[in-house]
Amino acid sequence: MKKKIAFLLILFMAFKSHTQTIEVCNNCSIASLKKAIEIAKDFDTIILKKGTYKEHNIIINKPLTVIGKNYPIIDGELKGEIITIVSDNVTVDGLFIINVGTSYTEDYAAIRVKKSKNFTIQNLVLEKLFFGIYLEKSKNGKVYHNKIIGNAVEEYNSGNGIQLWYSNHIEIEHNYIEQVRDGIYLEFSDDCLIKNNISTKNLRYGLHFMFSNNDIYQDNTFENNGAGVAVMFSNKIKMLNNIFKENWGTASYGMLLKEITDAEIKGNTFKENTIGINIEGTNRINYTNNNFISNGWAVKVRGACYTNTFIENNFLYNSFDISYNSNVNDTIFNKNYWSNYTGYDLNKDGIGDVPYRPVKLFSYIVNRTPETIILLRSLFIDVIDFSEKISPVFTPDNLLDKNPLIKQVAW
Amino acid sequence: MVSITDLHKKFNKNTVLNGINLDINKSGIIAVLGPNGSGKTTLIKCILGMVIPNKGTIHVLGTNIKKNANYKHQIDYLPQIANFPNNLKVKELITMIKDLRKPTSQDANLITLFKLEPFLNKKLGTLSGGTKQKVNIVLAFMFDSPLIILDEPTTGLDPISLIGLKNLIQTEKTKGKTILITSHIMSFVEEVSDQIVFLLEGKIYFNGTINQLKLKTNQPDFENAIASVLSNNYA
Amino acid sequence: MLKILKYSFYDLMRSRWSYVYFAFYFLLGLVLLFLNNNLSKAVITLMNVIIVLVPLIGTIFGVMYYYNSKEFTELLLAQPLKRSSIFLGQYLGVAISLSLSLILGLGIPFILYGLFKSGVIWDFSLLLITGTFLTFIFTALAFNIALSNENKIKGFGYAILLWLFLAIIYDGLFLMSLILFEDYPLDKLSLIGTMLNPIDLSRTLILLKLDISALLGYTGAVFKTFFGTYFGLIVSFIMLAVWVTIPVLRIVFKSKRNDF
Secondary structure (H helix, E strand, O other): OHHHHHHHHHHHHHHHHHOOEEEEOOOOOOOOHHHHHHHOOOOOEEEEOOOEEOOOOEEEOOOOEEEEOOOOEEEOOOOOOOEEEOOOOOEEEOOEEEOOOOOOOOOOEEEEEEOOEOOEEEOOEEEOOOEEEEEEOOEOOEEEOOEEEOOOOOOOOOOOOEEEEOOEOOEEEOOEEEOOOOOEEEEOOOOOEEEOOEEEOOOOEEEEEEOOOOOEEEOOEEEOOOEEEEEEOOEOOEEEOOEEEOOOOOOOEEEEEEOOEOOEEEOOEEEOOOEEEEEEOOEEEEEEOOEEEOOOEEEEEOOOOEEEEEEOOEEEOOOEEEEEOOOOOOOEEEOOEEOOOOOOOOOOOOEOOOOEOOEOHHHHHHHHOHHHHHHOOOHHHHHHHHHHHHOOOOOOOOOOEOOOEOOOOOO | OEEEEEEEEEEOOEEEEEEEEEEEOOOEEEEEEOOOOOOHHHHHHHHOOOOOOOEEEEEEOOEEOOOOOHHHHHEEEEOOOOOOOOOOEHHHHHHHHHHHOOOOOHHHHHHHHOOOHHHOOOEHHHOOHHHHHHHHHHHHHOOOOOEEEEEOOOOOOOHHHHHHHHHHHHHHHHOOOEEEEEOOOHHHHHHHOOEEEEEEOOEEEEEEOHHHHHHHHOOOOHHHHHHHHHHHHHO | OHHHHHHHHHHHHOOHHHHHHHHHHHHHHHHHHHHHOOHHHHHHHHHHHHHHHHHHHHHHHHHHHHHHOHHHHHHHHOOOOOHHHHHHHHHHHHHHHHHHHHHHHHHHHHHHHOOOOOOOHHHHHHHHHHHHHHHHHHHHHHHHHHHHOOOHHHHHHHHHHHHHHHHHHHHHHHHHHHHHOOOOOOHHHHHHHHHOOHHHHHHHHHHHHHOHHHHOOOOOHHHHHHHHOOHHHHHHHHHHHHHHHHHHHHHHHHHHHOOO
8 A cells, every 4th residue: 555655656757857947938939729729748837928919720639737916918809718627627717818719609718627626726816708717518627716897788799707508516606797698697506615706797697597506606795787586496595695786676685595495594684775685486594694685676586485494584675575476374483583573572582572574565555556666665655554564455464573683683 | 184085995806995085174173983893993094104095185184195105204194903912011102112212301291191101111911901091192282293093092991081182182282283083972073073084885975063963863962963974774 | 024924933943732742753763764774664654643743633633723812913914014924924923934844854853863874864854854845835725725614613613624625535536437437538637637636736745756667657757757757856846836825815814805
């Protein structure tokens, strides 16, 4: 056994000693990345010095480390895809990549990883892009500390910041993504970790899951997107400690959940969104310790939702706490704090003695005739809401929080 | 002084003044009399510009009073019911009216005359009706205007103050002023007035001296004369 | 006019009612702040209270003051003063003293609580500005009612009715017509409907601050420009100013023609 290890060590050393560093600069003998890749051997390091390299269709087909010094610019001149990685064990670090070609038939990316493992893509700056970082049937990679600034205007001719397609076990951390179609998009991608990213001003979604399972996203900030996060047709997603704010507009949500099951939503803050969370066809979802602050609608329930439980959340100053469009209810609310609660706590146990009804009659009226929103906070509306509260006719009778808290939940 | 031509006033369908023509040229005390609802107060208010006539013109000291408030500098007015802002003190009210019209020093004499000194620092809301009327009188007489209009000046006054008031009226008369008075107290009218204007159903029924009225009605005294006018017309 | 204003104002500043009104707002502010222990929540509750109570108090107080000072008004009318300045002076006296009670009554507890250090100062200022506008509007409306009605009881009746109509009934009718015509594009209609009622108008100003997230959920383009930009804020303030001007002009007009 010992012998074996020693042998491996020697082999590794020998191997290591054979790797070399290739320098590329505008007036060096090797003046292009393509050329450098061509002459490089496996596990070599290519160092790109500061300068502008007008190249596209760069294919990295061996395990290499490409490092940019002082952010060299790789300009694709809008001619197509810029870097494609088709080998395992590739690292790309510190490049400034601009001018990805746009196409209606092919998804050109600034950097694409194709059927590869163990890659690291870090410290890149991407501008004027179509797709940014595109991971295709790859696994065990890291996308770390990149800055992606798009200039998307229309959904149909723009691409996504970071896209995963059939890629598993990927870590996406500390990236900043702005103004693309979807900030981060996962399709058929499982067991990924998305952490500490900021995704903002995107046309469609800050983060988008489709048919992806067992992923975790946490500590991200989603601000001012079409919708902060959309989770669709996916199971067992953990959503922890994220911030969703100022996602404003007609179809704007902090979070959009559609046909998902067994998710855990904990410790998130939803602030000043038109709709905090929009749920449709969601089953067995636990919402705990979330803050819903100053949203138009904190939670909008569209139907076919079973066993969703809201426990120990704070609902603060939302125009509407819950909106419901059916008369049947299977959602459980318990021990939440509602700033609109007007009951009392005579036995001083911290729990209001009167149940809270989070659905107002007026939210039904607004669902039916949206223009009536202009009558929000009118005394007349308060009167009809009050009468509905006393004897519910339109709102589900069992939709109530039997143990509303008197003080905000702290965790 | 005052000249009224063809004055008409209706309140809704109720005709109150129905063609009044009146010229008051000489100084002296003129009493405007008439039964309740005959239009005395309305006539006075027309002169003061508080009621706007439907028809007819009023000239005071030669100026047409329509759409002009300056002629009121020439008029002192004592309203029928005195009710002042309750939270003002007597002193403040007097200062205020002076502030609104013009400075005068007459008020000091008048305050002594009606013994109002103890009340100067009291709020008007706490005063009795009679005391309020005295304040009212002070306000009306302090400006020394050529035309004085007194609407029921005797209301609520004690005998001493009444004498004071009569003296005051006489003094003003000797200064050559014109004084218009309405009153229900016939003895008071008889005592002070030089000329009588008797209103009946919105018209001037009689305009002349007390003696002329006595002659006209063949009655020995003033009170009976008035009574006969009324009973003849309402019989 | 300024002289009349000065004396009306002095008179009111010394009246019991100003203190009651001041004390009411002061206590309301204290109770809201120290029971909730939360500035934002207190501001929201106050907004709801203000758009209902300020008009009510403005109307009642305006009518009451007019009738109570009727004899004094007559005394003033006999003075060489312009009629319009007498009534405008009195109106401004009432409106300003009511506004002061409101601003000081609410302002003091909030400043004590540490308003200047918090982020809600703009919400709070908007609240006070709206409250002041409402005071001016409803006092003017009250003076209009009182000028047109000799009879005290009738005047009070109309004043209460006006408040009831604008605060509740109007919105009921408004809601019904919106639901009735829901098949038509309604955003213009609903905005116009709002402009025609000063209480609704102030409510939109407050909505702009508190519920912008919800308002932006609506599709209509007119709504979007109205609520999404400063346009809504500017138009609302202009309309509030118009709502002050029209009744005030009518006070001037009416006062020139009335008999006293």
